[in-house]
Amino acid sequence: MTEYILEAKNIFKDYNGFQALENVSISLEKGKIYGLIGQNGAGKTTFMRIIAGLSFPTSGELYLFNQSNQKSLQAGRKQMGSMIENPSILGNMSARDNLRVHKTMKGIKEENVEQKVLDIVGLGATGKKKAKDFSLGMRQRLGIAITLLGNPKILMLDEPVNGLDPSGIAEIRQLIKNLAAKYQITILLSSHHLAELHQTADEFIIVNEGKILKKLSHDKLEEQINKHLLVDCNEPEKLQKVLRESLQTENFIVQPDKSIKLYDFINKKEELSKALINHDIIVTTFTTQEETLESYYLQLIGGVR
Amino acid sequence: MQLLKADFFKLSRSISPWTVFILSILSAIIFAASSHYVASGSLSLETASGTLSLFSETQMMALLGSIAAGICLTTDFENKIIENAVSGGHSRNAIIINKIVLFFILIALLYLPYIIITLIFAFTDTAFSGFVPTPTLNILAGAAEQGVTAGLFGKIILISGLSLLIFFSQLMVSIFYMFLFKRAVLVIAATYMTSLILGPISSLNDTVHSVMAYTPFGIDLSQLAFGMSGEFIVKSMMISLLFIFIFYLASFLIFRKAEVK
Numbered sequence: 001m002t003e004y005i006l007e008a009k010n011i012f013k014d015y016n017g018f019q020a021l022e023n024v025s026i027s028l029e030k031g032k033i034y035g036l037i038g039q040n041g042a043g044k045t046t047f048m049r050i051i052a053g054l055s056f057p058t059s060g061e062l063y064l065f066n067q068s069n070q071k072s073l074q075a076g077r078k079q080m081g082s083m084i085e086n087p088s089i090l091g092n093m094s095a096r097d098n099l100r101v102h103k104t105m106k107g108i109k110e111e112n113v114e115q116k117v118l119d120i121v122g123l124g125a126t127g128k129k130k131a132k133d134f135s136l137g138m139r140q141r142l143g144i145a146i147t148l149l150g151n152p153k154i155l156m157l158d159e160p161v162n163g164l165d166p167s168g169i170a171e172i173r174q175l176i177k178n179l180a181a182k183y184q185i186t187i188l189l190s191s192h193h194l195a196e197l198h199q200t201a202d203e204f205i206i207v208n209e210g211k212i213l214k215k216l217s218h219d220k221l222e223e224q225i226n227k228h229l230l231v232d233c234n235e236p237e238k239l240q241k242v243l244r245e246s247l248q249t250e251n252f253i254v255q256p257d258k259s260i261k262l263y264d265f266i267n268k269k270e271e272l273s274k275a276l277i278n279h280d281i282i283v284t285t286f287t288t289q290e291e292t293l294e295s296y297y298l299q300l301i302g303g304v305r
Numbered sequence: 306m307q308l309l310k311a312d313f314f315k316l317s318r319s320i321s322p323w324t325v326f327i328l329s330i331l332s333a334i335i336f337a338a339s340s341h342y343v344a345s346g347s348l349s350l351e352t353a354s355g356t357l358s359l360f361s362e363t364q365m366m367a368l369l370g371s372i373a374a375g376i377c378l379t380t381d382f383e384n385k386i387i388e389n390a391v392s393g394g395h396s397r398n399a400i401i402i403n404k405i406v407l408f409f410i411l412i413a414l415l416y417l418p419y420i421i422i423t424l425i426f427a428f429t430d431t432a433f434s435g436f437v438p439t440p441t442l443n444i445l446a447g448a449a450e451q452g453v454t455a456g457l458f459g460k461i462i463l464i465s466g467l468s469l470l471i472f473f474s475q476l477m478v479s480i481f482y483m484f485l486f487k488r489a490v491l492v493i494a495a496t497y498m499t500s501l502i503l504g505p506i507s508s509l510n511d512t513v514h515s516v517m518a519y520t521p522f523g524i525d526l527s528q529l530a531f532g533m534s535g536e537f538i539v540k541s542m543m544i545s546l547l548f549i550f551i552f553y554l555a556s557f558l559i560f561r562k563a564e565v566k
Binding site for chain 1: 308310315389562
């Protein structure tokens with residue numbers, strides 16, 4: 001049986017009539033990295049805030065380590081590190097002192113744990129420099145370092161690569177992957193950097209207007225964004241019939257605008273073209289495409305293609 | 306306890322609590338010196354009763370206490386320390402209780418300079434005038450009649466302890482404001498305004514006076530002196546403790562299901 005670290009069942013969140021979350025259900029497995037994808041206001045942060053206990057669902061149930069009562073959720077949160085929106089940083093203190101505040105709050109006795117996590121996030125040499133003098137990227141790293149205190153079993157990171165330069169993004173990606181692989185930490189990430197998320201996450205949860213549109217694994221996503229032919233024509237229904245009956249393929253997806261993504265015949269375009277002409281179909285679009293997570297996401301939410 | 310330790314570490318690294326504490330030391334010195342110079346005739350009673358009475362502990366506790374509530378406690382909302390405490394698994398009740406305990410310790414520290422000055426000079430022959438009937442001057446002006454005994458020390462501790470409890474209970478509204486507004490500036494302004502308004506409002510009419518008599522703002526602080534009665538001590542303690550409990554409850558009700566931002 002699959003062991004779920006975190007489960008959300010039928011979560012609804014209503015803000016004075018505005019439905020921020022609608023029937024959200026997810027299950028997170030141990031040691032996996034989950035990418036939460038959605039536009040601003042899609043409900044990603046609201047969902048993370050509910051998990052962190054900063055907000056309460058209007059209805060629905062939340063389970064942490066298979067427990068759902070308030071006391072157990074609080075106990076479960078002691079094994080969780082979260083950075084939602086901006087990191088909790090005191091500007092007048094050094095990185096080390098900031099970590100000491102959070103270490104004390106968490107009741108961590110381990111000596112020198114501050115230096116250990118600072119080294120992990122690449123801030124080991126900041127010394128007495130005050131956090132208010134840190135760059136945005138350094139602040140993000142310090143925020144991640146805070147979440148790593150106490151060897152958490154779950155990490156929840158909202159936009160963790162915000163403000164990082166390309167090398168910083170690559171380092172954080174590697175760090176996140178290592179944490180999941182080496183320490184079996186379950187990680188829930190949200191990011192606007194979809195290309196980055198594509199390289200980091202094992203599973204994807206796509207949310208839009210408070211609802212989960214799609215949950216799919218990395219492998220499934222790879223299938224979905226495979227190379228394909230995009231075909232549009234004057235008679236979409238007839239095109240589907242020709243593909244099924246004459247060309248004997250079901251390996252295509254009809255898009256909301258009736259155009260078709262065809263995953264066969266990529267190397268047999270002439271054969272396909274001939275069949276369409278023979279059936280008097282006037283083709284208006286006929287191109288080879290390879291999608292990105294971004295284009296897949298936009299297509300899913302019915303946005304710009 | 307973890308939250309309290311973290312708060313103390315945080316405050317020890319911040320300039321603002323030290324600044325407020327130094328202001329309290331200075332105002333205690335100025336206030337005691339004014340009282341001495343009035344008693345020795347070097348300073349007129351009118352001058353002392355006017356501007357210099359602002360350095361009395363009753364005035365300074367309201368002002369510095371409000372500032373401390375804002376900059377030492379409420380900034381935790383702005384710095385997301387409260388958010389981290391909640392997401393780190395601390396119960397909201399534990400967070401409120403921690404803040405109340407921390408605030409009590411801060412108020413005690415702010416009042417400490419007045420207590421120390423009283424303890425030092427009550428056992429000397431230095432003359433003091435009770436130009437404003439506050440606990441500090443009541444003790445300093447009346448100590449000479451008491452004689453230097455162990456009992457005097459006990460009485461000073463009792464008066465100071467009761468004064469501290471009353472000041473703290475008056476400032477408990479700031480804990481409620483903290484969880485209500487979550488903004489330091491608003492908490493400072495609202496707490497200080499409450500102290501300014503609820504003190505004098507008692508003398509508005511008999512009805513208001515009788516209602517306010519059941520709050521710490523209605524306790525007659527001039528009675529905090531060597532001759533205070535047992536009834537006054539018990540009544541003041543009960544009112545103060547009840548007021549603290551009511552505002553703890555109000556804070557809990559407001560923060561129990563609140564969004565933490």
